[in-house]
Amino acid sequence: MTEFTPWASAFGGALIGLSAVLLLALNGRIAGISGISSAVLPPWGGRIANGDMAWRLAFIAGLLAAPLVVQMVSGEPIEQTVSGNIGLMVVAGLVTGFGAVYGGGCTSGHGVCGMSRLSMRSILATLTFMATAFVTLFVMRHIVGV
């Protein structure tokens, strides 16, 4: 069981939205994590020369620093339960990464930014990945029993 946290979740969500709005206002970019992180992987093309690599790497550095900053400010360890099943997590990582980039976005790019732009592509993508996520979880937890 995990505790229902409507206020913290809505506040955290609002921060995610603030980040997305700032990134568009300042750099003119969509805050899609799979787009940003897949673009720093090779082949790089002209990205390093035109300066579009630096802000992406800095965004990722900010993401990586965030849990450490929260821990420092709150003085408490971050609550997190991650499966220790290495095989399952490797498969999950491959599938998650492939699908997010092949489909042009994940929870942030399609879910937050795309739905906020009322993009039909993003709305359909979000409905699709929510549906397969619900089904996968149901199969794994209630039928397979992992």
Place this chain on the structure above:
Amino acid sequence: MKTLAGLICGLIFGVGLVISGMSNPAKVLNFLDLAGSWDPSLAFVMGGAVLVTFIGYRVVLNRATPVLSDVFHLPQKKDIDGQLLTGAAIFGAGWGLGGFCPGPAFTALPLMSTGIMAFFPALLIGMWAGRMAPGILAARA
């Protein structure tokens, strides 16, 4: 300046993921578990994020250009194609398996759990393959 803006936006995004509980796979998986230990918190994360973004984007897009760049880089594709829906379906399956979407994988990495150390390198390989796949498939066709 674009780099500093990137860092600040990444930090705010990451703090949002951590505070919201989205960075905890147990909370994500319980959100997906309608038939069991359902935790509706993630609907509030999505609601808060979309509400702020929906309003903020409208204000921002009234400007002719972004503050630090010459042009708004907005996705131009409009067509609903197989790649979009196949990719989304595959992504959802991975999300339901591991409980990590890409953002939370980054915020979980510094905490170095066994699961994320297995998940993260695989995520990058998957992303790379997802980027290369359209070109490879087009060359074969």
